Amino acid sequence: MLLNQLSSLFVFLLVTLSTALKSIVPPKTALIYDSKITNIEEYTKLLTYLKDELNLKLSTYEYNSEDLSIFKNGELNYQNLIIFPTKARNLGAKGSIKGLDLVEFFNKGGDVFAITSPQGVSESVRNFYNQLGIYPSPKNHELVDHFNGLEETDKLIKLSAENNLVLQNNIIESVEGIEFQGSSSLISNNPQIFPIVQASTTSYTKNSQGDDDSRPWTVGKEGYLTVGFQGLNNARSLWLGDISQLNDSKLGSFGENLLKWTFQFKNILKSIDVSHNHISGESYEDRQYKVKDEIEYKITLQEYDGQVWKPTSIDDLQFEIKLIDPYYRLNLSEISSSAFSTTYGVKFAIPDRHGVYTLQTIYKRPGYSFIEEAEVLSIRHLANDEYPRSWEITNSWVYLTSSIVVFTAWFAFVIIFIYIKDDKSNAKKNK
Amino acid sequence: MAIVKRTPAAENSAPVVPSSTPSSKSKSNVVADFQSSLETTINSYFKTLTPRLKLIDLFLAFLVTVALIQFIFVIVVGNFPFNAFLAGFISTVGQFVLTVSLRLQSVNHKEFGISPERALGDYVFASLILHFIIYHFIN
Numbered sequence: 275m276l277l278n279q280l281s282s283l284f285v286f287l288l289v290t291l292s293t294a295l296k297s298i299v300p301p302k303t304a305l306i307y308d309s310k311i312t313n314i315e316e317y318t319k320l321l322t323y324l325k326d327e328l329n330l331k332l333s334t335y336e337y338n339s340e341d342l343s344i345f346k347n348g349e350l351n352y353q354n355l356i357i358f359p360t361k362a363r364n365l366g367a368k369g370s371i372k373g374l375d376l377v378e379f380f381n382k383g384g385d386v387f388a389i390t391s392p393q394g395v396s397e398s399v400r401n402f403y404n405q406l407g408i409y410p411s412p413k414n415h416e417l418v419d420h421f422n423g424l425e426e427t428d429k430l431i432k433l434s435a436e437n438n439l440v441l442q443n444n445i446i447e448s449v450e451g452i453e454f455q456g457s458s459s460l461i462s463n464n465p466q467i468f469p470i471v472q473a474s475t476t477s478y479t480k481n482s483q484g485d486d487d488s489r490p491w492t493v494g495k496e497g498y499l500t501v502g503f504q505g506l507n508n509a510r511s512l513w514l515g516d517i518s519q520l521n522d523s524k525l526g527s528f529g530e531n532l533l534k535w536t537f538q539f540k541n542i543l544k545s546i547d548v549s550h551n552h553i554s555g556e557s558y559e560d561r562q563y564k565v566k567d568e569i570e571y572k573i574t575l576q577e578y579d580g581q582v583w584k585p586t587s588i589d590d591l592q593f594e595i596k597l598i599d600p601y602y603r604l605n606l607s608e609i610s611s612s613a614f615s616t617t618y619g620v621k622f623a624i625p626d627r628h629g630v631y632t633l634q635t636i637y638k639r640p641g642y643s644f645i646e647e648a649e650v651l652s653i654r655h656l657a658n659d660e661y662p663r664s665w666e667i668t669n670s671w672v673y674l675t676s677s678i679v680v681f682t683a684w685f686a687f688v689i690i691f692i693y694i695k696d697d698k699s700n701a702k703k704n705k
Numbered sequence: 706m707a708i709v710k711r712t713p714a715a716e717n718s719a720p721v722v723p724s725s726t727p728s729s730k731s732k733s734n735v736v737a738d739f740q741s742s743l744e745t746t747i748n749s750y751f752k753t754l755t756p757r758l759k760l761i762d763l764f765l766a767f768l769v770t771v772a773l774i775q776f777i778f779v780i781v782v783g784n785f786p787f788n789a790f791l792a793g794f795i796s797t798v799g800q801f802v803l804t805v806s807l808r809l810q811s812v813n814h815k816e817f818g819i820s821p822e823r824a825l826g827d828y829v830f831a832s833l834i835l836h837f838i839i840y841h842f843i844n
Contacts, residue, residue: 664844670786672778673793676771677843680796681836687764687804688829694756 301353301537303330304344308337308360311394312517319522323530328539328580330354337396340367344379354537355379356387359394359517373401386511387536389520391456392416392482406503407462408513411479411491417458417499417515419477430455437474438499444641445470445502445535452528456516458497466504468640470532473497502535508643512536534580535641542578543586543643546615549573550633550649553621564654565626572619573606573635573647585616593620593635601625606635628655761808765801772797792843799835803828 303324307314314334324330335342337360344351344366355376357365365371376398380386388399390410403410411417416429422437424430433439433449449471458479461467472495473479479491491497503511512532514520519529534540551557553568563569571593576583589608594600602625606618624631634648664670772794779790810817810824817824 661844664786664789667786667789669782670789670843673775673786673789674843676775676793677796677836677839680768680771680800681839683764683767684800684832684836687760688825688832690760691757691825694760 300329300331302351303332303354303356303537304342304352305332305334305356305358306337306342306360306365307334307358308362308394310361311391312358316521319525320520320529323525324356324533327530328533328537330537337362337365338367338369342366342371344371344375344384350379350382350384352384354385354387357396357399358389359391360396360399361394363397365396365398371398373398373405376402377405380505380509380511381507383507383509385509385536385538387514387533388512389514389517391515391517395457403459403511403513406511407464407467408459408498408501408503409461410459410513410515411457411497412481414481414483415457415479415491416482417454417456417473417477417479417492417497419474421476422474424453431474431477433471433499434474438471440469440472442640443468443470443502444541444639446528446531449528452519453524454499454516455518456499458492458499458515459501459513460492460496461498461501464503465638466506468502468504469498469500470502471498471500473499500532502641504644506644506646510536510538539578539580541642543588543637543645544576544578544583545573545635545645545647546576547572547574547617548635548647548649558651562654563624563651564656564660565624565628567624567653568621569624570619570621571606571633572609572617574615574617575645576615583614585611585614587616588618588637590639591618591635591637593633595622595625596632596634597627597629601627601631624653628653757811758808761804761811765804765808768797768801768804772801786844789843792839795842796836796839799839800832803831803835 305321305324321332321334324332342365344355363369366375376386380402386402388403390396390399392411392414395410395413400410400412417431418428419431420428422432422434424432431454433452433454435449439446439449445468454471458473458477461469473492475494477497478493479497481488481491499515501513503513505511512535514532518524531540550569550571552561552563553570573591573593575586575588575591577586578584591606592603593606594603602622604620604622606620608616609619610617630650630652632648632650635645636647637645665674775790775794775797779794784790807824807828810819810827811821814821814824819827
């Protein structure tokens with residue numbers, strides 16, 4: 275018993291320690307660039323921002339550096355990757371980091387922030403994004419907009435909220451004053467893709483080097499200039515079509531918000547507690563749920579703003595109780611709020627059908643971490659002595675009375691039948 | 706039927722259809738036949754009626770009434786305690802069947818080859834089993 279308690283205390287301490295360490299130890303971040311395209315000297319503001327503001331442990335690598343390996347002993351060597359445009363086909367020493375390696379990195383929880391440009395689209399990055407359903411324009415393809423262009427070639431494009439901002443992307447609020455020059459991409463209809471900045475109706479993406487008859491990569495609003503992607507493991511990736519948004523002259527709230535979102539400093543939701551019990555307060559273990567029982571379901575959420583965990587302000591959280599299809603899909607409403615979390619809850623009656631149910635809360639909104647909480651419970655039917663007796667149901671009084679009356683009348687009938695025997699001879703005579 | 710008695714219904718039908726076609730004639734004949742056979746039946750019923758049979762028939766009519774009341778109730782109000790309805794309804798139906806059997810056996814006890822006393826004993830025994838089951842089923 276004591277040993278048990280000690281070990282659970284030990285586990286608790288370990289878990290607390292590891293979470294504490296995670297927040298104290300800065301996430302390792304690798305910035306990969308190609309000096310043939312990018313002069314890293316022009317990105318000092320970016321490096322300072324990552325190191326000092328976001329408090330990341332940053333190392334920068336030439337794309338083919340011998341020291342660059344994204345895995346170490348099968349685990350992630352870095353939490354975050356920033357990949358600048360590169361001319362090379364593959365990244366890493368001797369092209370060791372391929373697209374599928376980046377997919378594996380992402381699947382293991384690493385966050386990837388990659389930029390491609392008309393000058394450099396490496397196979398690795400392109401293959402990685404193609405796996406996610408994002409198709410960046412190939413090398414030499416440039417976005418052109420003759421209506422919103424700022425210079426003679428119309429390749430430097432002024433973005434505006436009505437033309438370019440994807441509404442309710444929850445990642446950036448404004449694109450005012452941004453001058454964009456670079457690539458665009460096509461995207462699939464995967465709901466995990468969060469488009470952030472869209473190309474305007476009057477724009478197209480075309481190969482600027484080859485013959486003019488080549489088909490454009492994107493036309494009008496099918497092109498996207500900034501696209502986010504969040505895996506079901508809540509790892510994040512962001513594709514950006516213009517490297518200059520991060521350089522010293524342009525880096526502003528746009529680029530910073532994208533970095534913060536990708537590296538999990540923004541829009542992080544977490545459920546820290548899920549509980550349910552009888553309205554009376556008894557738990558499922560105390561008294562198993564049966565059909566029509568009144569239950570209260572509660573879920574506690576937190577949101578991370580980059581520094582601290584704080585209460586959430588969600589008003590569209592829903593809860594489902596389902597067998598195969600949901601029986602109920604109920605709105606969860608806020609019932610209490612502490613300094614660092616918000617508790618949502620709902621009271622409901624279990625459906626009048628026994629079976630193995632799933633109690634689940636799924637919250638998936640663009641730009642926010644996905645929340646999926648599911649618990650499988652068996653709900654029993656009424657035991658044979660839990661149904662109401664018939665005399666407790668007023669309707670059955672009619673039937674009870676009639677059956678008693680029938681019995682009484684029958685009894686009287688039999689008595690009278692015996693006592694009017696003498697008429698029997700009469701009947702015989704008549705016959 | 707050898708003796709066709711002119712009933713008021715048959716007389717009334719004559720003026721309504723002056724040129725009596727064969728079909729209307731046979732129709733009025735059928736009505737007359739039916740009425741006369743009905744009268745014969747009723748007459749013979751009352752002729753052979755003993756107080757005991759009268760008692761049985763009264764009891765049967767009572768059972769039908771109770772069954773009807775329950776049936777109307779279940780249609781109007783709904784069948785929620787369905788087992789209770791079934792029990793109540795079956796008690797009347799079952800009792801009806803048993804009582805009809807008693808009536809048949811006491812009238813034709815020679816054909817059945819059992820004495821009226823034996824018939825009554827069977828009847829009481831079967832009825833007790835019926836009501837025993839009813840009281841369990843009604844919950």
